[in-house]
Every structure is written in structure tokens, then in C-alpha cells.
Amino acid sequence: MQQSLFESQYDNTPIQLDMPDADLKYYPNFIPPEETNGIMCSLQELLDWRQEQITLYGKTFDVPRLQAWYGDAEASYQYSNLTMHPLPWSPILLALKQKCEDASNSHFNSVLANYYRHGQDGMGRHADNEPELGQQPVIASLSFGELRNLDFYHNKSKHKTRVPLADGSLLVMRGATQSSWQHAVAKSKKPLAPRINLTFRYIHKIPNVYNK
Numbered sequence: 001m002q003q004s005l006f007e008s009q010y011d012n013t014p015i016q017l018d019m020p021d022a023d024l025k026y027y028p029n030f031i032p033p034e035e036t037n038g039i040m041c042s043l044q045e046l047l048d049w050r051q052e053q054i055t056l057y058g059k060t061f062d063v064p065r066l067q068a069w070y071g072d073a074e075a076s077y078q079y080s081n082l083t084m085h086p087l088p089w090s091p092i093l094l095a096l097k098q099k100c101e102d103a104s105n106s107h108f109n110s111v112l113a114n115y116y117r118h119g120q121d122g123m124g125r126h127a128d129n130e131p132e133l134g135q136q137p138v139i140a141s142l143s144f145g146e147l148r149n150l151d152f153y154h155n156k157s158k159h160k161t162r163v164p165l166a167d168g169s170l171l172v173m174r175g176a177t178q179s180s181w182q183h184a185v186a187k188s189k190k191p192l193a194p195r196i197n198l199t200f201r202y203i204h205k206i207p208n209v210y211n212k
């Protein structure tokens, strides 16, 4: 199965999404349909899924999805005064990373995997604008399983745009996308099947301000 990731002759012509202050390219059939289910099952089974928690106003909650963080050893980042280390790459993630790098003409050293188990899993509004990602980061977002909407909210105009992310699709975000927009995966009351999303990123080394 992994071999065919490299051999695929599938049409990968992207669609440039027409959004101001953003550079978004959408590849609807980036992974051939006959391969997506096998990859989804492998990711469900092989990744070290974790239930992370967040504390808000003194109360601790489960994050509404499972997550896993993989990457090069040096792709660590600071989070609440802690250094977070990625798990070492697995072959399937490396194969998918290579494919995303080729399409986006970029280099990635880490991936955040999100597993939305059902409609009540989602992700709140945020931008991927941490200092470790640098100015104008390139982020490649690969989706498997149930179609979920990625809702974009413009910081100034408050304009909202919904981008449906289909099984086997790739969305490459670059330029001003993160500085001008926030994005979120909305929850749904409908019974939705599982979805896995992989966001490939490049983490820059920045000085550890906490240990100075």
C-alpha cells in the first residue's frame, strides 16, 4: 500500500481558493480514493493517540479529539513552560510527509495528528501562529475519513468562509493565512464517522526564554 503512494499517477491539480489575505490551495483527490480507507485504518491503529487536557479558569477538561505529535528529534516546542518532544516518525507518516513536501515544494519536520472520533469532537477557533512556526508558515493539512468543515474567520472583516475537507484531500495554507484568519473544525449534532487530519509543519528552533 505504501509503495503506491509514490507510484500514483492521480491528477493532483490544486484549486486556488478565492479568499482575501490568504493563500490556500486545495487538492480534492490528493490521495487516490482506493487508498484512503487503508491509510485511515493504519493511522487509527498505529499512531500513539493521546487524550490531552486543557485547564481553563482553574477547571480541567478533555480536549474534544485525540492527538499525536510526531517529528524530527529537534522539532520540540515550548508549551506552558514545558518542552514538548515529538514521537519519532513512523514509515507511513514519512511517506505521507514526502508526498505533501513534493506537492507544496516545502519541507516539514513535524506533524500534528488529530483524530475526531464523532461529531462531538472538533477544534476551537485558533491560528497556527506560534513563534516556532515562523513568519508566514506553510502548513499542509491532509484529511481522511468523514468530511468535516474547516471554518475560516477573518480577523478584521469578520468574514466567514467554510472549506469542506474531503477524504483524501490536501489543503496547503501559506502566506498571510495564519496572520489574517482563524480556523476551526465545528462540532455537529449529526452522528458523524471518524476523521483523521494530519497537519505537517516546520518547527523552527527558537531560544528558550524560560531557561535564560
Ligand SMILES: O=C(O)CCC(=O)C(=O)O
Pocket: 112, 114, 123, 128, 141, 150, 165, 183, 185, 197, 199
Ligand atoms: O482538523 C483540521 O482540519 C484542522 C486541524 C488544525 O487546525 C490544527 O491541527 O491546527
Ligand SMILES: [Mn+2]
Pocket: 126, 127, 128, 183
Ligand atoms: Mn490549525
